[in-house]
Amino acid sequence: MISLSAYQPNFKRELSRKHLKAGIWLDGTFDWVTDESSSYLGGEVRTLVQSFTKRQVTFYKFTIQNSSKAKLIPKVMFQYQDLLERQTVAFYSPSEKAILHVGQASVALVGGLMNGNGIAQYCIQGKKHLYQNGCFKSLNEGILSFSPLAKGEVISMFSLEAPIMPQDSVEAIAWVISSATQEEAKFINDSLLAEGPNLNIL
Structure with missing residues (x-):
């Protein structure tokens, strides 16, 4: 498994993807996913990432195939930064089960589902603070720092989590x-x- 920095990721994203990027935490290791398809744990875990837009919504579909003989509990991490609105207020809304980035001229709402479950963890920080401390409280355990609100140049990160049985996918x-x-x-x-x-987004 190629180890990439969890604290200083590459933020270069196409505008069509609305600046959303994905990573996977698995068995104590975290990687940003840079290829459409990747393999982990000696090829026993494979991922496929697809991104497309329908009207006002950009979807990011992250498929995980578990070919091993063990139950796995991966954490899919998504990170969002609004590069068009540099000054925003971002916060987690419990009623919406989502993160809102509110700028002067637009609103971006970031959310997701995994096996019917919504956001499990979230961390919202100013960009400078993120570079200094990172969003991870414990990289080894895949735990994000709790930070529900930030303003200015803001980056938000959240996880979608669900177990995967052997020879199954999610x-x-x-x-x-x-x-x-x-x-x-x-x-x-x-x-x-x-x-x-x-939910069927195709």
Whole structure:
């Protein structure tokens, strides 16, 4: 498993992906995923990452295939930065089960589902603070620092988590909803969450 820095990731992303990037924590190790398909644990775990946009929503579909004989509990980490609105207020909304980045001219709502479960952990920090301390409280255990609010040049990170049985697979789906208002973004987010494990984005 190639080890990449969990504290100073490469933020270069295409605008079409709304500055959302993914990484995987597995068995005490974290990697940012830079290729569409990758393998881990000697090839026993494979991942496939797909990204596409439907109207105001950019989806990031992260599929994990467990070919091993053991139950695994991976943590799929997603990180978001709004490069178009440099000054924003970002916070976690318990009612929406999502993170909102509110700028002067736009709103970005970031959320997701994995086996019907929403965001498990989240960390919202100013960019300078992130570089100094990182979002991980414990990289070895895959635990993020608890930080529910930040403003300025903000980066948010969250996890989607679910066990995978041997010879099985699971999908983590994250999304970025771009809107002019919080009300519209929340309406779209509610409709996605309502689908639960039946969410089909194709």
